[in-house]
Amino acid sequence: MRRRALPALLLASPASLLARPAPAQERPLRLVIAWPPGGSTDALGRMLAPPLAARLGREVVPENRSGAAGAIGAALVAQAPADGTALLLDSGGHATNPWLMRGLPFDYLAAFAPVALLATLPLLLVVRAGHPAADAAALAALRPEAYASVGVGSRTHLAAAAWARRGGFSATHVPFRGGAEQVTALLRGDVPFAFASVALAAPHLEAGRLRALGASAAGTPWPALGLDIKDWLGLHAPAATPPALVARQAEAALAALAEVAPRLPPLGMAADGRGPAGFAAFLAADRAAMGALLRAEGIEAG
Template sequence: MKKNILIGAFLAAALPAAQFAAAQGETYPARPVRLIVAFPPGGSVDVVARLVAPPLSQSLGQPVVVDNRSGASGNIGTELAARAKPDGYTLLIHTIPFVANVHLYSPLPYDPLADFAPVCLHPHIAGELLNMLGGVDIVAVQYKGGGPALVAALGGEIGISFPNISEAVPHVSSGRLRALGVTGARRSAALPEVPTIAESGVPGYEFVTWHGVLAPRGTPREIVALLNEKLRAILRSPELSARFAQMGLDVIASTPEEFSAHLKKEIEKWGRLIRERRMRVE
């Protein structure tokens, strides 16, 4: 199971967060905000989006609508967000494929750094890392997202899977899944009895997945600042913090600069593994 970190990363600099008059002369937000999830319903990204959307809707005073646009390991929804008007009414929540796909797909229809500004891991890669460090040969079977892959594992269609802890805990607790190991550097508070993969005999193994919110590059700074304040407050609320803890998620409310630096490091990190393992998606 993959260790999870929820990154509440936020766009641009922290500016006054009071409501303001947008360029069109309207007060933002004046209509519903779309939050694109680039994966099918049921996966960890979808679950996180649906937990964040209601309090964000309440805080903004407008509906935040979760829009699942899955396909091509997240590329379809990501491209849709990249091409959206940068007016604050389209946001994207993503995870490791956002930085890994630049090395897996050629050509990629968007640039993860040039086409997005940070606002607030991929199962195949987790398996390849285990192959490399553990000297095993796990054959990857591609699914549209974590939800369908988990269903396949529950149904006996595949023998091993790398679901996020937030997805796996209910099924481990019910006995439908057996937890073999946690991919993080330390055990999960959600499943403290399950050892890490490194503890189980694969030293150096660590795979941590994250969730982050982004918006199209060019979104006004004032809108970014408003989203910054709202999301930080939501992520730090006792109710949501407790819910994320139950799911095995660690909450990190990062600055835009920290998230940008994180994305650059992730692109380099997974690029090295993908090149070494000669991974490619046609």
């Protein structure tokens, strides 16, 4: 398949993406959320901003910059001044994009300093409420022709592709810009199934518009599907940020996480709480694992 065409914004110069900065100590911290409103990344970012601001002693402004499977927001922070005025909140796509994208104006492996791994979350296999399949096995037996995801190489894509292959059928992948668009397409009947975050699916499950047939990992109220594929959410600073500043940001972020942790389980998130060194080790292992999974599933950017 052809590599995807990258949005023009990714190829813009740093000067076109960032306004001339005021002194760092006078500016708010931009919390760049690499995904659109309505999903787990956005929910955690907006939940975390107030306690993070209190601990850093400065305003923290959440800012959604979505597109290209998180690469738009990542580009913004990769090119930001390394002065503590910008952090990236990204999901597991951070570990798959390096395998899928070429021609980016930054290198995922070199452009960021890991700050904190905040949360992990399983995904739910969901269908519309009126779908005839009573469980995951019945859905697989129907050999559905398509599924939705939040982007090529995303965990929602990997979970669906792996589950379909294990079910002995192939289906067309239909990617969307974010979870809200993905679920909207599912509700309209454009696609028969999807893997979605608990945070995104929960309101529709409660309203009876969707049904969950299983989960991509154990430890949820839904039947485990044997995939062991989880998404994750973490904070990243520009690579040249001084280590002492990264350590201070990590300390504040983990304290803020501890404050909001009781609110995470209903959203399908489990607080993690690894700091810079632990997050760096996790990232290295996850990138390797995701590269192997992408090759096994034959997934490449389209």
